[in-house]
Amino acid sequence: GAGVSQSPSNKVTEKGKDVELRCDPISGHTALYWYRQSLGQGLEFLIYFQGNSAPDKSGLPSDRFSAERTGGSVSTLTIQRTQQEDSAVYLCASSLSRGPTDTQYFGPGTRLTVL
Template sequence: GAGVSQSPSNKVTEKGKDVELRCDPISGHTALYWYRQSLGQGLEFLIYFQGNSAPDKSGLPSDRFSAERTGGSVSTLTIQRTQQEDSAVYLCASSSQRGISYEQYFGPGTRLTVT
């Protein structure tokens, strides 16, 4: 079956502009995660969705970052007034449920470059 898909695969934007990154999880997966992968920094947790609600937003680095999920499926991560330090690969993962017993499947990521 189809895996997690993300779009766009690459995004170049100017400092100060807003960007939207999209994630299509595996069908039927209720749990959805966003991570950020910066060069040499590993993967950093940003936000978790269960259905359409986000009970854990603890990883969002600033109020410029927000995310939503609709229909228990597609999720959008929005970064307002982008800064150069926002340049990274943004990864989305989904799992059938939350918890360590449920494997997280990752998408290929969106590479964001802020110039």
């Protein structure tokens, strides 16, 4: 079956520009997560959506980062006024529900490079 998909796979942008990253979760999965993988920081949690509940934004590093999830499915992570330290691989994951035992399945990631 189809897994988590992310687009674009690679994004190169100039400092100060805005970028949008897209995630399409596994069909039927109600929970969706964004993580960031960078050399200096490892894998960091960014934000989490569960159904129609208010998202858990506790991992967003600054107010330049925001995310939305439309119709309980596709999610978009937006980074405004990008900085070089935003360069990283952005990973999206989904799970059947928010239960602690549920497995999170990851997409292939979007590699963001800020010049």
